[in-house]
Amino acid sequence: MSVLELRKLSKAFGGVRAVNEVDFAIQPGEFLAMIGPNGAGKSTCFNMINGQLPPDSGEILLDGQNIAGLAPRAIWRRGVGRTFQVAATFSSMTVIENVQMALLSHSGQTYKLWRPVAAMHRARALDLLGQVGMQDAADRPSRELAYGDVKRIELAIALANEPKLLLMDEPTAGMGARERNGLIELVKRLVVERGISVLFTEHSMDVVFAYADRIIVLARGRVIADGNAGDIRDNAKVQEVYFGTGKTFAEQHGVTP
């Protein structure tokens, strides 16, 4: 059974059909990329899956159960982690406290009034930070970090509840090429090691074609293609959406939009 399945998912803002009857599914352990030009509806899709936006219609099946319209925290409890297009961390906390907060919530300790946080889940948090390569920055204020590092922290936070599905909206935005490859490689490794399914959006075609198991292309709120790197590269509709007629990904090689 798929981890996640969208059925005719739709959302409109005023007259704009941001997401229009989208169907697709993610299999366990799959590294699935969602691409599409700006404004295609990717973030809106993510926001509906993690509960931030209620869909107008359609179903979101997580392990076969419809989660459409549930609150983000309820969906998170069912094992969906997420990172945001504009990274969101707790700026008044240190790096490790950010992760500890997620671990505390995961273990149902949010309302504990007595024991100091400092000693709680520290080892586990360090471990998670280690996995994203941020162990050394553990006790620095998170607001001092470079943007790329903040994205890594977000990843560590998102992993704290041992999700079966990870949603990553443009995880590499604002990163240089090397950093970008590093991060995606890291995520890919986690997918393989832990068997997590990941749905991510990404602008760099290099990265997408190199790492994704499967690719979905969204344009004007609709899925226009779904397949592996080869299929997408050769898909005429996709080429038209991205480059207008006549050009192909091959000619664009090395250039990222």
Added chain:
Amino acid sequence: MSTRHLYLALAVAVGLASQASAQDTIKIGELNSYKTQSAFLDPYKKGMELALDEINSKGGVLGKKLELVVRDDGTNPGEAVRVAEELVTREGVVMIAGTFLSHIGLAVTNFAAQKKVFFLAAEPLTDKITWQNGNRYTYRLRATTYMQTAMLMPAAIAAKKKRWALVYPNFEYGQSAAENFKTLLKKAQPDVEFVTEQAPPLGKIDAGAVAQAIDDAKPDAIFNVLFGGDLAKFVREGNTRGVFKDRPVVSLLSGEPEYLDPLKDETPVGWVVTGYPWDKIKTPAHTAFVDAYQKKFSDYPRLGSVVGYVTIKSIAAGIAKAKSTETEKLVEAFAGLQLDSPFGPFSYRASDHQATMGAYVGKLALEGGKGTMVDFKYVDGKDVLPSDADVKKLRPAEAN
């Protein structure tokens, strides 16, 4: 309680180091809402200063000069109690006096009983200070709400009007004045009807609407308790809208210069009021007071000036009679204390600790574009106060 002993021992040690020096003045503590009630209390303060000068230039009391320690009470009962404590504990005053608003006066009254401090309430009008909440340590100077209302009753009854409208500020003073008025008038005239009661919040009257609502209730006569800014707004709106036309109005305090003077040519002619026609009282005692006041401040006295002046005079007389500044002796000396005031002689009743200083009742008139009182007479407080036996029933047993 070993810590307590330790504290005591150390306290004695520290205390020895800083013994207060010998006193050659008698310190009186005074607290009032100077910031928020300045129209009344500015002249009041001047009145106190005048009395203080007079007393001290004649050698003071018991051979010592009187010294006044004046404080703002923050217009807040909680703060007033702290200020009172400060006066007693830090300044070492022998007694406290003052307060303006009724609820602050009540809080300090209660403080006086608890801490066994002598308190002379100067201005607050609520009956409770000397009756329901009265206590051994508190005396009060100003004629109370009950007394002032009673002073107006002859005029209210003589008006022979059946339908009355009431307007009063929505707090202790206004509420109790309205209650007193209703009770007294019902007693004298059982068929009286109270057709509307308007109780706007103090200082926030929506005067047009209130005046209109009174007019719409079609009363034959009006009883007013508004004062200050509320009164000025109400009078202007009422005049423009013809609310007071052909309707007798009986009004508390409106003849006091503090509240009358701002009305200028809007003064509602014909209202029967309690007040203070300072320029028309020609008794020797009053003339002497006005002359001295004008000489010192180049300003005319308001009612507050008289209250401040008599407050200090009362204190001096009380201490002189007690021959001491001890609280218990002062309490006893004030019982039945007689003295003269610009309004004439009066006394502090032993029964309810209320002074019998009266007020002037008369009609508002316009002279030279300014408000004034005509056909006025002085009503002595003792003529309107209930008997000693009656007030004894009103006061808590332990207060007597």
Added chain:
Amino acid sequence: MTFSAFLFQALNGLSTASGLFFIAVGLSLIFGVTRIINIAHGSLYMLGTYIAYSFATKIGGVFGFWGGIVATALIVGVIGALIEILLLRRIYRAPELFQLLATFALVLVFNDMALWIWGPEDLLGPRAPGLRGSIEVLGRRLPEYDLFLALIGPAVLLILHFALAKTRFGRLIRAATQDREMVGALGVNQAILFTSVFALGAALAGLGGALQVAREPANLATDLVAIGDAFVVVVVGGMGSISGAYLAAVIIAEVKALCIGIGVVDFGFITVNFSKFTLVAEFLVMAAVLIARPYGLLGKPQGAVRSIAEPEEPIRPATPMLKMLAVIVLAGLMGLPLLAQTQPYLLILGIDVLIAVIFATSLHFIMGPGGMHSFGHAAYFGLGAYGAALLVKWLAVPMGIAIAAAPLVALAGALLFGWFAVRLSGVYLAMLTLAFAQIVWAAVFQWEGFTGGSNGVIGVWPPPPFDKAWVYFVLTLLLTVIAVLLLRRFLFAPFGYAMRAGRDSPLRAEAIGIDVKRVHWLAFAIAGGICGIGGGLFAFAKGSISPETISVGRSIDGLVMVLLGGIQTLTGPIVGGSLYAILQDTVMRQTEYWRALLGIIILVLVLAFPQGIVGAFAALWRKRGGGP
């Protein structure tokens, strides 16, 4: 009430509405663009009435009156510009709300300034030349000037509306109201924009005040009355919406006029005097509107205001130095009872200071780490105090039980009001908490039979041995230390972290399973409960309790304490609360113009320590590399 009487009262309401609109519209514009809550706006309105009075009486005649009104608006506009240039511009980078502190200081200064210039007496201006009389409507007399006021409000609304829609300046104001950063990005000179908006807002306030000169006396209490009304109107209408402000003004004025018109009604089993509801009518309207429409009638959700202040440092456990300091301070306080004989007042002041510390620390708990700017914290102080006092009055319970019950009563109130309040955010939350506090105040004030009305409850004195100041001081000290340490403990525990998480990024917090509203609701309740301890102690310390304890002024005192100390530090409220309580005590004693003095001291502190006192020292400490 007949139908024609009803219609006529509605007409009366329109002239009052114009007055409210003038007070509110400037505040709304200023807040919309600069995000500053200008508490001194009521003072500008008050100055308007005074200045117009001087013109109308010193120059007199048609020119003195009408020309004076125009001149007044201009003068007050210039004052507004000066406030922005000389004061506020220096502290834009301070943590949010800090500007509120500066404008609060101005309220104090302006009030004493008016007292000094115009004296204490109410000053009733002349009637308006040309509009002295009244006209006949519905068989009643309507003052011509009221009619004029009823018309000039909508007229100014139209002019403003047109100006905002059609001029470049207007478009800039609208853009800035939507998104402040964007205007900066467009290369507009922000300083000039802010100054002009401040001047415009102030001029409107001055105009409003000046127009009242023919209706009501210039009076030193107007400033606070006006700012209270202005807040309500702006929030009901929706921050930044001028049409909303007019709509709200009309609704509030009409509700009040209706209450007055209805007067006393006998329902058979109970007689209700509706005119007494004018005390709280506007706050009932505000609470209802905010619960139904969280952004006011015509307001739009505000984009999150990205604070331009330095973000907050992570909280750290007390350093050895801080711990040592705490021990020294505590030891000093424990030693105070030694002075019971020689310096008895120190103990009494000490009790007040400690109670202020409880008040400020509990407010800071939700204001700082919780990001909920409560403008009605006095409600919970009052609930605690009244809870304790009424238990003594009606059930004659011993002091121990009464003081133990105080936080429970406050907690219950905070649970109820907090449930609604946490659904809002920013200034709307602030105003809803204010409305609730006013409602509590009015209930206490009106329910005479139970609460003692305006007199409050008297005679709540502690029994022996607590009647000795030093014993009561020790009790207060003990409870204060417990309260402060408890709150601190909560902040370092998961709950406190969850609360900060919800403040830092609600999005992220929800995405990791934190129920932000629920956490903030409980935090609000905890803060209320702890504050109630202070209330209970206060009642017994003063032997009485009165509605003033719940007044807006008291709530603002709390804000001042927190901001003075520094909102971003945990020890800030302790220092701020103590300092403010001591300042009030000493300053009130020093001078006749104590308000101005207090205001000037706060201004100096504001300019010297734009992050609060503790905040400034902490920053200095960090700059020096965190010390040895």
